[in-house]
Structures are given as structure tokens and as C-alpha cells.
Amino acid sequence: MSFWKGLFGAAETVSAKELTRTAKASHRQEAVAVKGESILFSLDPDLDLYELEELCDAVGWSRRPIHKVKKALHHSFLVVSMWQQRGNYRRLIGFARATSDHAFNATIWDVVVHPDFQGKGLGKVLMEKVIRELRAQDISNITLFADQGVVSFYERLGFTPDPEGIKGMFWYPR
């Protein structure tokens, strides 16, 4: 599992005033406190897919076949889930994943934060986690496709739209 090797060894380069690292629960988990809330990050791609579907339902995404979601997670380079932790109770409140060639490029997909937890800076903390993990894996070209409404959100995180005139393009059947 060389993929995970050293994932948590990377230097912190992000600025996150509200982020205070409190523990490293395991090789794949990281707990942070965000505005008094105990938030857990996991890199385990073996999520409860129905819990993930519930999260995606909550933001109004179209449902996708569970078996395809499972395949997509299995073949993602990075899967980050974000959990609210209260005692022994954990609730899935955020998610993001990335495809990659494991060498040069990564593309981030399916970034979601539960509506109940939006507006608290958690999307930023989640994305900073994603960027940190990809950088720790020596990925130099981190890309994504942003809906119009979230372009400025990603800009604040260091993403540039259409850099040097490069255009994101999608193929449609004719």
C-alpha cells in the first residue's frame, strides 16, 4: 500500500486559523477541532455507501448506482471523508475524492459538505486536507471542474480558472 505511505508525514503548508490538530487517531484518520466542533477526517475508501448516498441526497445530487459508486471509490487515488464526532457517534458530513495517474496529475471530484454544516469553513478545511494529501503524494498538477457558483470558493483556496487560457472541456455524444 505505497499509496498511503507517508500520507501524514507532509509538512503543513496551509494556513487555517480555525484548524487545531488535536490527535492522529490512526494511519488513515485525523481529528481536528473546528470552531469547537470535533471533526474527523478519514482516507479510508471503504465507506458506508448508503451513508454517502444520504449525504449526496442532502445536497440534491442525482442518485448514482451504488455498484458504480463503489467502483469509482475503489479506483480513486484519494478518498477523503469528513465526520462529526460526538462521543462514539460519527456522522458523515463531507466528502471529496480525486482521480490521478499517481505521478503528475490529479482531478478532484464530488466535493460535498452537508447543508447543516455549510457556512462554518468546513468546505475549506476539507479542501485543504485534499490538497495537502495530494501534495504529500508529490502530485504537482491538481485540477478540478468547478460549477459557476463555487469558482470563487476554489479561487480563495489557490485554484485559478482557465490558467494561461487553458479550457476545461466536456465531451457530449452527438
Place this chain on the structure above:
Amino acid sequence: MSFWKGLFGAAETVSAKELTRTAKASHRQEAVAVKGESILFSLDPDLDLYELEELCDAVGWSRRPIHKVKKALHHSFLVVSMWQQRGNYRRLIGFARATSDHAFNATIWDVVVHPDFQGKGLGKVLMEKVIRELRAQDISNITLFADQGVVSFYERLGFTPDPEGIKGMFWYPR
């Protein structure tokens, strides 16, 4: 190797007047005639990396460490190489690859045609091959990042820039 399963079973949906399929050399190879030239496509990711470097040199790309290129090819979902075939002699004249989650999304990278073979419609034939293979794998969302100068080339192939205002974005270290 479920990845390759059925790669050549897909229905032809592309229109390519100049493309006449003449043979299916093997599970991973396909020969076509393009304007009298015998062109071979291969899906084998185990390329001669120095030959690939020579091709990339020819179009003026920055050199990349061979061991990272090898890793990137190994972790690409699709690798398509295009060869000029003359008797027993084969020359690498084109290349493209795609990353993917094997389920929903693919992103095409490193599309290149040797300058000696540009302007003959081979870039189109190469990209149609890439699209066909991705569609045969049931990938519904085929994406890429296009330099300004090739946006119209990709538009002619069915790609749309910034569909519904979606922006391609790249992250840069701060």
C-alpha cells in the same frame, strides 16, 4: 484484466470518412488506413519510454523523469499509442492517455501527434479512438484541459468548453 475486456466490442459511433478498418491484429491492436498510410493503434501501456520521450521532444514538451512517466502510464486508465507501420518497421507517431475512476469520469492527458504527421487528420483519428475506448468502458463523463490553440480542434470532436459555466481550474502553490 477486466479493464481491457470488451474494448473492441463497442459499436462504432464516430464518423470518420478517411478511416477504414482493415484488421484487428490482436486484443490490444487495431490497424487502420488513413490516406493510404498504414496506421496501427495499440492500447498496451508498456511502451518504450525513450521512444515516447523522443515523440514528446519533437513537439517541444518539457522533459519529465522517465520513472514518473512509467508510473503515470501504469496508473492511467487508458493508454493509446499510434504507430506508422511499414513492413516490419513501426514508428511511434502519436499518443494519448486518460485517468479515470473506472466508473463515471475520465480525463484525457498528453495528446500528441508527431509534427511530421500533423495536418493529415491523425489527431482526429487518435482522439476518436480514445473517445471510442472510453465509451466502450461505459465512461459517461469524458473531460480534458485544452490549451487555447487546440480548443477548436476539440470542439470539432464534440467537446464543449465551460459547459453550463463549469470552469476548469488548476491549483498553484502559494
